[in-house]
Amino acid sequence: MKAETLLKVENMTVRFAVKRGRGFGKNAHLHAVDDVSFTVKCGETLAIVGESGSGKTTTALAVARLVNSYKGKVLLGDTDLLALGDEDLRQARARVQFIFQDPYSSLNPRLRASDIVREPMDSLGDMSEAEKSERVDFLFNAVGLRPEQQRLFPHQFSGGQRQRIGIARALATQPELIICDEPVSALDVAVQAQILNLLRKLQKDFGLTYLFISHDLGVVQHMCDSIAVMYMGKIVEHGSRLDIFNAPQHPYTRALLSAVPSVDKARRAQTKRILIPGDPPDPVNLPAGCRFANRCPVVQDICRRDEPELRNGVACHFPNAEL
Amino acid sequence: MSLIDPENTIPEARSPFSEAWEMFRGNTAAMIALVILCLIVLGAIFGPYLYPTDPFDMVWAPFSPPGADGFILGTDYLGRDLLAALIHGARVSIIIGLAAAAVSILIGVTVGALAGFYKGWVEELLMRITEFFQVLPTLLFSMVIVALFGASLPMITFAIGVVSWTAVARITRSEFLRIRELEYVMASRASGATNAKLMFRVILPNALPPIIVQAALMVGSAILFEAGLSFLGLTDPNVVSWGQVIGSNRQYILDASYTVTIPGLAIFITVLCISLVGDGLNDALNPKLRSR
Amino acid sequence: MALLSVKNLRIEIKTRAGVAPVIDDLSFDLDAGESLSFVGESGCGKSMTALALMGLLPEGVGSVASGSITFDGEDLTQASEARLRALRGNDISMIFQEPMTSLNPLYTVGEQIAEVLRAHQGLSRKQAWDQAVELLDAVRIPNARARAEDYPFQMSGGQRQRVMIAIALACQPKILIADEPTTALDVTVQAQIFDLLQDMRRQTGSAIILITHDMGAVAEMAERMIVMYAGRKAELGPVDTIIAHPRHPYTAGLISCVPHILSTLTSEREDLVEVPGIVPALQDFGKDLCLFASRCRHAQPKCVNQRPPEIAFGNTHQAACWRAEEL
Ligand SMILES: Nc1ncnc2c1ncn2[C@@H]1O[C@H](COP(=O)(O)OP(=O)(O)OP(=O)(O)O)[C@@H](O)[C@H]1O
Ligand SMILES: Nc1ncnc2c1ncn2[C@@H]1O[C@H](COP(=O)(O)OP(=O)(O)OP(=O)(O)O)[C@@H](O)[C@H]1O
Ligand SMILES: [Mg+2]
Ligand SMILES: [Mg+2]
Numbered sequence: 054m055k056a057e058t059l060l061k062v063e064n065m066t067v068r069f070a071v072k073r074g075r076g077f078g079k080n081a082h083l084h085a086v087d088d089v090s091f092t093v094k095c096g097e098t099l100a101i102v103g104e105s106g107s108g109k110t111t112t113a114l115a116v117a118r119l120v121n122s123y124k125g126k127v128l129l130g131d132t133d134l135l136a137l138g139d140e141d142l143r144q145a146r147a148r149v150q151f152i153f154q155d156p157y158s159s160l161n162p163r164l165r166a167s168d169i170v171r172e173p174m175d176s177l178g179d180m181s182e183a184e185k186s187e188r189v190d191f192l193f194n195a196v197g198l199r200p201e202q203q204r205l206f207p208h209q210f211s212g213g214q215r216q217r218i219g220i221a222r223a224l225a226t227q228p229e230l231i232i233c234d235e236p237v238s239a240l241d242v243a244v245q246a247q248i249l250n251l252l253r254k255l256q257k258d259f260g261l262t263y264l265f266i267s268h269d270l271g272v273v274q275h276m277c278d279s280i281a282v283m284y285m286g287k288i289v290e291h292g293s294r295l296d297i298f299n300a301p302q303h304p305y306t307r308a309l310l311s312a313v314p315s316v317d318k319a320r321r322a323q324t325k326r327i328l329i330p331g332d333p334p335d336p337v338n339l340p341a342g343c344r345f346a347n348r349c350p351v352v353q354d355i356c357r358r359d360e361p362e363l364r365n366g367v368a369c370h371f372p373n374a375e376l
Numbered sequence: 377m378s379l380i381d382p383e384n385t386i387p388e389a390r391s392p393f394s395e396a397w398e399m400f401r402g403n404t405a406a407m408i409a410l411v412i413l414c415l416i417v418l419g420a421i422f423g424p425y426l427y428p429t430d431p432f433d434m435v436w437a438p439f440s441p442p443g444a445d446g447f448i449l450g451t452d453y454l455g456r457d458l459l460a461a462l463i464h465g466a467r468v469s470i471i472i473g474l475a476a477a478a479v480s481i482l483i484g485v486t487v488g489a490l491a492g493f494y495k496g497w498v499e500e501l502l503m504r505i506t507e508f509f510q511v512l513p514t515l516l517f518s519m520v521i522v523a524l525f526g527a528s529l530p531m532i533t534f535a536i537g538v539v540s541w542t543a544v545a546r547i548t549r550s551e552f553l554r555i556r557e558l559e560y561v562m563a564s565r566a567s568g569a570t571n572a573k574l575m576f577r578v579i580l581p582n583a584l585p586p587i588i589v590q591a592a593l594m595v596g597s598a599i600l601f602e603a604g605l606s607f608l609g610l611t612d613p614n615v616v617s618w619g620q621v622i623g624s625n626r627q628y629i630l631d632a633s634y635t636v637t638i639p640g641l642a643i644f645i646t647v648l649c650i651s652l653v654g655d656g657l658n659d660a661l662n663p664k665l666r667s668r
Numbered sequence: 669m670a671l672l673s674v675k676n677l678r679i680e681i682k683t684r685a686g687v688a689p690v691i692d693d694l695s696f697d698l699d700a701g702e703s704l705s706f707v708g709e710s711g712c713g714k715s716m717t718a719l720a721l722m723g724l725l726p727e728g729v730g731s732v733a734s735g736s737i738t739f740d741g742e743d744l745t746q747a748s749e750a751r752l753r754a755l756r757g758n759d760i761s762m763i764f765q766e767p768m769t770s771l772n773p774l775y776t777v778g779e780q781i782a783e784v785l786r787a788h789q790g791l792s793r794k795q796a797w798d799q800a801v802e803l804l805d806a807v808r809i810p811n812a813r814a815r816a817e818d819y820p821f822q823m824s825g826g827q828r829q830r831v832m833i834a835i836a837l838a839c840q841p842k843i844l845i846a847d848e849p850t851t852a853l854d855v856t857v858q859a860q861i862f863d864l865l866q867d868m869r870r871q872t873g874s875a876i877i878l879i880t881h882d883m884g885a886v887a888e889m890a891e892r893m894i895v896m897y898a899g900r901k902a903e904l905g906p907v908d909t910i911i912a913h914p915r916h917p918y919t920a921g922l923i924s925c926v927p928h929i930l931s932t933l934t935s936e937r938e939d940l941v942e943v944p945g946i947v948p949a950l951q952d953f954g955k956d957l958c959l960f961a962s963r964c965r966h967a968q969p970k971c972v973n974q975r976p977p978e979i980a981f982g983n984t985h986q987a988a989c990w991r992a993e994e995l
Contacts, residue, residue, distance in 0.1 A: 159559035173567030204389040243943040246925035275927030312859035314884035
């Protein structure tokens with residue numbers, strides 16, 4: 054079955070004005086997301102991976118229009134989210150929901166668990182009170198919380214339970230797309246497994262589509278159908294799960310994969326650690342050419358001159374070069 | 377069989393505020409202060425009915441010391457009953473304290489909330505205004521207001537409120553700046569909450585704890601402020617308040633010091649209790665002391 | 669004889685509900701130059717163990733209730749504060765989790781390293797500075813002489829953690845304790861830090877105690893490991909043996925609940941093995957039963973009636989589980 058495309062992001066750029074130095078003069082811009090395009094198919098999971106500061110969260114926020122994009126298109130089905138006016142946007146928010154990283158700051162401490170889950174239905178949609186209560190009951194059950202717990206306040210839950218409440222809230226308006234921004238990185242490993250299994254089960258049961266952000270490649274490998282690897286605001290490689298993990302092409306992807314410590318002895322024996330020394334360049338003053346050039350083990354002159362385009366799923370002048 | 381399973385025991389639902397009250401109750405000093413405050417407030421409400429002597433009536437010879445001639449607290453330079461002044465004056469002092477605090481909270485929270493929520497030029501403008509009020513010499517400025525517009529009670533209240541809202545504005549703004557970046561605010565936004573809802577239903581309730589503490593302390597300082605203005609004679613001479621009693625007797629501070637010390641003590645005890653309660657609130661509402 | 673020998677250590681902590689043992693009957697040995705790893709979920713007492721070894725238990729809150737920590741023939745639980753101060757940073761040193769906050773923002777990194785050298789080794793200002801630069805070079809900070817003049821905020825997270833390592837290694841300690849040194853860092857940086865630690869261990873012969881919750885990191889870095897659960901030692905043994913055949917159900921859970929990247933990935937994806945529930949609250953730590961029982965698939969009535977003994981498998985591997993032999 055060939056699934057149809059649910060989300061199509063085209064040439065999206067997000068930039069922030071940053072103050073540099075003293076005095077007046079022109080503000081510099083930090084391109085947190087730079088000309089990024091990707092698609093997510095209905096019922097599948099696209100993972101965005103990359104190091105800290107590569108623009109993962111900004112991409113996610115821009116897709117949900119929680120930060121403003123500078124240019125580009127975000128097509129959800131046929132609607133361009135970036136072109137919507139205020140009230141249309143507010144209504145469209147029911148279709149895209151967010152699951153946050155920090156289970157401690159993502160729930161309003163003054164509300165009871167049931168009210169937190171109910172909030173999106175209060176702001177959007179036109180359900181009656183009885184229908185809302187029924188849906189809250191249903192959601193609590195779906196995420197594995199007990200009905201008696203609806204009355205409790207967030208601080209009375211463990212981290213994993215709080216994340217379940219966050220998931221229930223995201224499901225409340227029956228969204229088409231759920232964006233998960235590092236949903237398990239603040240949790241203990243055992244609790245991580247509980248939440249990951251829950252997310253997969255919900256996907257199966259309700260046919261959800263996830264945009265899944267993580268820096269943990271093990272988790273990504275387990276959750277996604279396809280992957281976009283980001284570096285300094287650019288997608289450097291975009292492909293299916295098996296392609297990326299078994300045959301990575303971009304030197305950065307390969308370095309990233311080789312850096313993950315593994316309990317698997319066979320994998321440890323067969324992977325050669327690819328070191329990428331140095332730091333990423335200053336995001337405000339990006340160098341010409343490929344952004345990875347200063348750390349790339351196979352860099353050539355052209356890399357410092359011309360910026361590679363994303364072609365056949367990889368943005369590199371010399372994909373698959375011998376490392 | 378005793379299984380330990382912290383996730384499956386369902387505790388009683390307890391809101392952050394009820395936990396704070398629990399914590400507050402454990403604070404002996406604050407509880408004592410709260411009880412005394414309640415007594416003072418009850419006294420202010422019901423005292424005038426139980427002790428109806430008019431504080432402006434000259435009932436006895438002047439400068440009768442406390443205890444003598446049947447007047448528990450003695451009489452002042454015009455032979456007016458000091459106990460009556462204390463009891464009747466409590467109302468005005470406390471009302472001015474509360475009302476002035478309310479005025480400054482109202483102005484401060486509005487300015488701080490708008491500045492913290494909208495950022496950008498709104499914030500710049502509002503914060504410059506706040507700074508302007510902050511650098512004004514407060515006593516002088518309130519004296520000018522009272523001198524210009526007359527020393528009626530509402531004007532005094534307004535004058536005190538207008539010079540003391542800047543602290544509230546700064547606290548509110550910084551809480552708003554902190555909370556607006558938290559993920560639950562983002563979550564509300566992602567599920568279609570309007571700006572008004574975000575500001576008043578989501579962020580403001582969470583910003584309240586330090587504002588409440590500040591409000592409590594402000595009541596105390598407003599009472600002091602009123603006393604200061606009265607001492608300088610900037611007050612409504614037809615209304616008795618603690619500060620007014622001190623002010624009218626200030627010439628006799630050396631000859632009949634009790635006429636000044638007794639109302640002074642009343643102010644001192646009230647303000648002290650208010651700050652103890654404020655401190656207690658601060659400890660109880662401060663999430664760092666509370667386990668998550 | 670072992671370099672460090674911990675015997676029946678019990679550390680109690682005062683909580684609102686009373687006194688609770690954060691570390692309960694912990695025994696282990698550490699040989700010179702060895703690398704040992706502590707794993708376990710949050711709140712299981714890993715950092716407490718590290719702090720106890722450093723003599724840095726939170727004052728007025730935690731204290732050693734019984735047991736001994738013998739370092740080089742000297743019982744540290746009996747040592748004076750002055751003696752501990754002399755040992756700290758010199759013979760035993762520690763790297764903390766947060767590279768952002770564990771450096772003093774007001775001094776250059778060079779000064780901070782030199783300070784340690786002057787305090788412990790009595791070097792002159794000039795000598796200490798030169799050695800600080802050498803150390804920065806050793807932890808592979810490019811252009812070390814110039815970077816020594818930088819303040820912490822001028823460095824990236826990975827570089828700061830390297831500076832921390834340089835400080836910790838300045839006096840060539842016999843034991844280096846690293847408490848989740850890479851949790852705040854990216855994997856590529858983590859890999860570099862791990863490489864660096866391994867190299868340093870080879871060069872200086874320091875023993876390393878690595879605290880982590882990542883089994884992959886343990887497999888990569890350590891020879892032996894201790895699995896901690898709720899203040900108790902659940903399992904101790906050689907890393908390869910334990911990963912190949914964990915005897916304690918908690919260890920098995922920790923290994924299999926994480927989605928690992930395997931040598932070849934297939935399109936198949938099983939659900940992760942779940943360890944239900946969470947670590948018990950601190951006030952329950954002292955109870956006379958297996959604290960893992962409520963989360964354990966293999967629990968029997970015996971498990972909730974009595975604390976399990978440590979069962980030995982050969983002389984290097986022990987597991988504290990009633991059913992360790994069958995599993
Ligand atoms: N509101 C903002 N104003 C200015 N710069 C920002 C803002 N938000 C993000 N940035 C910058 O944009 C870049 C991308 O940030 P982003 O948070 O998207 O990264 P990330 O990939 O999610 O990283 P992490 O793994 O640390 O969460 C960073 O350089 C960051 O400093
Ligand atoms: N200063 C303190 N006061 C009171 N309790 C403390 C203190 N420090 C730690 N604890 C408690 O001691 C227990 C063990 O904590 P410890 O820091 O050793 O855990 P850990 O295994 O290092 O966890 P993590 O992986 O989160 O670092 C926890 O329950 C914690 O709440
Ligand atoms: Mg992020
Ligand atoms: Mg710790």
